[in-house]
Amino acid sequence: MKVELTEVSSRDGLQSETAPVSTADKIELVERCIDAGLRRFEVTSFVSPRAVPQMADAEEVLQGLGTRDDVVFQALVPNLRGAERAARSGVHEWVCFLSATESHSRANSNCSIQDAIARLESVRELAAAEGRRAVAALAVAFGCPFEGVTPTAQVLRIAGALVDIGFEELKLGDTIGTATPSQIRTVVTALRSAYPDLSLVLHLHDTRGLSLANVLAGLSLGITRYESALGGTGGCPFAPGATGNVATEDLVHFLHAEGHETGVDFDQLVTHGRWLSGVLGRDLPARLQKAPPIGATRPLDAAARAVG
Numbered sequence: 001m002k003v004e005l006t007e008v009s010s011r012d013g014l015q016s017e018t019a020p021v022s023t024a025d026k027i028e029l030v031e032r033c034i035d036a037g038l039r040r041f042e043v044t045s046f047v048s049p050r051a052v053p054q055m056a057d058a059e060e061v062l063q064g065l066g067t068r069d070d071v072v073f074q075a076l077v078p079n080l081r082g083a084e085r086a087a088r089s090g091v092h093e094w095v096c097f098l099s100a101t102e103s104h105s106r107a108n109s110n111c112s113i114q115d116a117i118a119r120l121e122s123v124r125e126l127a128a129a130e131g132r133r134a135v136a137a138l139a140v141a142f143g144c145p146f147e148g149v150t151p152t153a154q155v156l157r158i159a160g161a162l163v164d165i166g167f168e169e170l171k172l173g174d175t176i177g178t179a180t181p182s183q184i185r186t187v188v189t190a191l192r193s194a195y196p197d198l199s200l201v202l203h204l205h206d207t208r209g210l211s212l213a214n215v216l217a218g219l220s221l222g223i224t225r226y227e228s229a230l231g232g233t234g235g236c237p238f239a240p241g242a243t244g245n246v247a248t249e250d251l252v253h254f255l256h257a258e259g260h261e262t263g264v265d266f267d268q269l270v271t272h273g274r275w276l277s278g279v280l281g282r283d284l285p286a287r288l289q290k291a292p293p294i295g296a297t298r299p300l301d302a303a304a305r306a307v308g
């Protein structure tokens with residue numbers, strides 16, 4: 001099966017980094033991922049620089065990347081102020097995010113869910129007027145750091161409101177990595193049955209080691225679009241305890257091993273993940289940055305075995 005990946009390392013991957021990452025490094029990160037074959041990116045966020053200082057250079061990053069016909073660049077847009085910035089930047093697609101629980105909505109977007117939906121309706125209208133595609137993203141769609149497991153009925157209610165105001169695509173965020181394969185099946189099946197025309201994307205975090213199991217559940221339901229971050233970087237600054245996205249290296253390795261096509265060169269990805277580790281000055285969670293290639297390790301000889 002052909003699986004489409006959206007690379008989110010320059011946005012979700014970096015947004016919680018406290019030390020500033022240079023604009024040049026952000027641009028190089030995206031360019032390296034393009035070289036490895038990735039074609040869809042959440043590049044940056046047009047959010048308040050006071051809330052997320054790491055995304056303050058959104059305009060400069062997009063300007064440095066320039067316009068490309070072969071790649072889709074997305075940016076997060078929470079409100080009209082962000083929409084005006086996005087319109088000026090020319091970014092291809094606007095990601096209109098909101099939260100599935102009231103507590104996370106207040107923490108992340110400083111408003112109620114209902115107010116967030118109203119904000120996003122105006123953002124979507126401006127996107128349409130600008131000839132840009134707007135897609136929706138729902139944080140804490142499976143579990144919330146403040147409220148526990150997110151009820152499926154709540155996800156359905158919000159998805160319905162988003163469909164009513166014209167969204168055709170919804171990214172489901174497992175922000176704190178609590179989703180399980182059975183919950184993925186329940187939520188996706190319920191959404192499909194209520195809104196058959198709504199296109200679904202899974203945005204998974206690996207906090208509890210279940211992200212690839214959740215991808216497998218998604219694949220079994222025919223979901224072919226996933227989001228990931230090089231190195232397994234990432235985490236929402238407004239969800240205490242949030243950790244990295246499913247690592248692009250681990251996801252691509254898994255998908256190729258299962259016979260799926262991604263268009264991504266795995267070896268290049270590993271090289272670029274190690275480069276990112278150097279930029280951030282630490283080991284990153286991606287397992288496939290450390291695992292040796294299968295068959296490349298020489299067996300221990302007798303002498304080495306004797307000394308243990």
Ligand SMILES: CC(C)(COP(=O)([O-])OP(=O)([O-])OC[C@H]1O[C@@H](n2cnc3c(N)ncnc32)[C@H](O)[C@@H]1OP(=O)([O-])[O-])[C@@H](O)C(=O)NCCC(=O)NCCSC(=O)C[C@@](C)(O)CC(=O)[O-]
Pocket residue numbers: 012015045046047048049050051052076078079081082083085097108109110111137138139140172173174175176203235236237238
């Ligand atoms: C949502 C807002 C903007 C509301 O922010 P607010 O404080 O309610 O907005 P406000 O209208 O009261 O404005 C307050 C100040 O922010 C400025 N401001 C206001 N908006 C903008 C903007 N767009 N761009 C630039 N500046 C902006 C505005 O100009 C003003 O500046 P001041 O006059 O005080 O100097 C704010 O709370 C915010 O930026 N929050 C950050 C949310 C965020 O980025 N979260 C992380 C991404 S979501 C995520 O990670 C989850 C996801 C999607 O990945 C899914 C998953 O992982 O599962």
